[in-house]
Amino acid sequence: MSEEKLPSRAENYSEWYNQVVLKAEMADYAPVRGCMVVRPYGWALWENIQASLDQRFKATGHVNAAFPMLIPKSFLEKEKEHVEGFSPELAVVTIGGGQELEEPLIVRPTSETIIGHMYSKWIKSYRDLPILINQWGNVVRWEMRTRLFLRTLEFYWQEGHTAHASEQEAQEETLRMLEVYTRFAIDEAAIPVIPGHKSDSERFAGAQRTYSIEAMMGDTRALQSATSHNLGQNFARAFDIRYLDPNNELQYCWTTSWGLSTRFVGAIIMAHGDDQGLILPPRLAPIQVVLIPIFRNDEEKSSVLPVVERLSAELTDFRLRVDDRTELTPGFKFNDWEMRGVPLRLEIGPKDVQNQTVMAARRDKPGKAGKTLLNQDQIARQVKELLEEIQKAMLDRATAFRDEHIHNPKNYDEFKDIITRGWAFSWWCGSAACEAKIKEETKATTRCAPIDQSEGKGTCIYCGKPANEKVYFARAY
RNA sequence: CGGGGUGUAGCGCAGUUGGCAGCGCACCGCGUUUGGGACGCGGGGGUCGGCGGUUCAAGUCCGCCCACCCCGACCA
Incomplete structure (x- = not known):
């Protein structure tokens, strides 16, 4: 915990x-x-x-x-x-x-x-x-x-x-x-x-x-x-x-x-992941949906739990966890499941029982931006759609991040700068000597050369000799 | 293997001049709480990394050893 x-x-x-x-x-x-x-x-x-x-x-x-x-x-x-x-x-x-x-x-x-x-x-x-x-x-x-x-x-x-x-x-x-x-x-x-x-x-x-x-x-x-x-x-x-x-x-x-x-x-x-913790893609997440019942007293408890039970029975197609631990406050549970990266959280409290609603919170969108009030009707369909949206949004976000951080440096000075905060996609003559020098000077290694080399020919980012391949350079784990 | 650092409760740490081993979190019990990290009261838990030395007395001083962490050379 x-x-x-x-x-x-x-x-x-x-x-x-x-x-x-x-x-x-x-x-x-x-x-x-x-x-x-x-x-x-x-x-x-x-x-x-x-x-x-x-x-x-x-x-x-x-x-x-x-x-x-x-x-x-x-x-x-x-x-x-x-x-x-x-x-x-x-x-x-x-x-x-x-x-x-x-x-x-x-x-x-x-x-x-x-x-x-x-x-x-x-x-x-x-x-x-x-x-x-x-x-x-x-x-x-x-x-x-x-x-x-x-x-x-x-x-x-x-x-x-x-x-x-x-x-x-x-x-x-x-x-x-x-x-x-x-x-x-x-x-x-x-x-x-x-x-x-x-x-x-x-x-x-x-x-x-x-x-x-x-x-x-x-x-x-x-x-x-x-x-x-x-x-x-x-x-x-x-x-x-x-x-x-x-x-x-x-x-x-x-x-x-x-x-x-x-x-x-x-x-x-x-x-x-973000500063709150993990964000797991819905298709692979061990728990796709966490359902958190909220109540203050026995009366609220007895009205909330049947709804939780009914809705969780409708969500058997998903990897669902009902967090009914009584010793923890809802606020703690929100943070805990966010840290563990569960893609979607559903909250059900007295207000939801009364209004036939469910509060949904997307892990990939922190705070209020990720919250939507769902109708209890057709909950499975809505959850399915939300999980699909999350899966897609995660790929879009990661792709945008990747593309923002890949550059085509014009010269070796630019290359050295770029490599401290992203990847360089550069011409390379193929010599192990240039590769070793670049690694020594910048800690960046060649990661891979795309199979489709559509840009023709260029000159090596390090030595300036003719190059047949563009490769990705980056600091690697 | 080179450089730097740390070893005290499960985790994070304090421990003064050598004099009863402590604090926070976590854990257990009871009660009040519960829509964004609750609170009160009461508990349990220690080979102070190891071995040796100095001393009436060592977590504390001295020596040796061990382990782990961070930074470099190798890798999915």
């Missing part, structure tokens, strides 16, 4: 984030540094994310399976870039049942290797392809600096792993899943993400090409919210994933992988 005000976002954004996560009871710190406990309210949000994504994965032909958490150390070492990328952050098990292990086991940081191993057993013929498997699970990466949801030692995610007969099919799959993530983020989470491909330095260890969706947080920093990798034949060669083609010739498969993690919860918090 929350008793105090949150720090304002302007005065201390990261403290605002920590406090809102703790006070809204989304998560708590675990006894092990860098680990978190996802509390029921946070997990309920994650479950809604899972349900929505899972449905989209199934609709695109994928099936779920589960692979083990422990991976032989030697597996990680089979793909050169992969081991180089991940070895600094591995948790290694060396003892089992009191005995030193013959071969140390890795707690999976991601599952390309073990899934690759299994695919090489399962795939014999072009008739076995494509293989389209997703797994919901947890992984461990030993990070230096951690933040609840955004970067923890252990996190929950889904990882899709597919194998295909041709490079083109693998590339289509990679982009298809990028599109699935994009639609999910925009349509369900109301976060106007920007899809694109990563630079080589930001590429997944072992991938041929990495794509991501990038979201703008309330402090204008960028958050990579999901990734999709075209792994080429790198893992197929490392794990000997081969098939006989129709001409009876052995071919290496083309594989992909793609993932979205509990980090996305952090994206929702920071993309939409």
Whole structure:
């Protein structure tokens, strides 16, 4: 339960984030540094994310399976870039049942290797392809600096792993899943993400090409919210994933992988929250509507509660919570549910009983601006409309905010200024040296390059040489 | 791993010259309250981060260790 005000976002954004996560009871710190406990309210949000994504994965032909958490150390070492990328952050098990292990086991940081191993057993013929498997699970990466949801030692995610007969099919799959993530983020989470491909330095260890969706947080920093990798034949060669083609010739498969993690919860918090706390998009909110009965005495109570009961029976299509706690005042409850981001609040008191009304308050519009007096008639229809309006307004607001904070600097001086308070969409020559210099001088990294490069050619914002691509630069989480 | 900081009730903190371990919030009970963060009265709760030292006496002084937080180098 929350008793105090949150720090304002302007005065201390990261403290605002920590406090809102703790006070809204989304998560708590675990006894092990860098680990978190996802509390029921946070997990309920994650479950809604899972349900929505899972449905989209199934609709695109994928099936779920589960692979083990422990991976032989030697597996990680089979793909050169992969081991180089991940070895600094591995948790290694060396003892089992009191005995030193013959071969140390890795707690999976991601599952390309073990899934690759299994695919090489399962795939014999072009008739076995494509293989389209997703797994919901947890992984461990030993990070230096951690933040609840955004970067923890252990996190929950889904990882899709597919194998295909041709490079083109693998590339289509990679982009298809990028599109699935994009639609999910925009349509369900109301976060106007920007899809694109990563630079080589930001590429997944072992991938041929990495794509991501990038979201703008309330402090204008960028958050990579999901990734999709075209792994080429790198893992197929490392794990000997081969098939006989129709001409009876052995071919290496083309594989992909793609993932979205509990980090996305952090994206929702920071993309939409305000100084009062969370604002959750109706489609994903664990509680869509909170109903608060108001009465002063037993007489009012006995007239209010039947109406509350009747109306809540009409609202069973929604994720509804009736807050009938007697030890708290309505004022406290208003603030508490606002902090927790419930999109719509309904108040029912003696006046409403008398007038056949319900006071509705939209979370996305603070104060009186968000209040409407509803008629008790057809309450479900009105609630449905309001939730849809809120969902839309949240996307509109986030989109406007994003667009206000993306600029096209004319030169590097302008770039340096812009990057302190937004993103820069600039020409880049593609050299790792320019990218590194920009990062060193401004802390901004390349986030992604949109797939559709309609503006032709230009000159690099840093070195002035010819550039084929415009990319987004931003300070990132 | 480098720089800075903090460890006292669940949380936030105070604790003077070394002398009975406290305050606010939260929690429990009773009563009054309830349309934007209610109030009164009464309660429960402590290995003062750990180990060692000085002292009649250590939360307080000294030494070592540990943990956590913030800022930098790596990342979904």
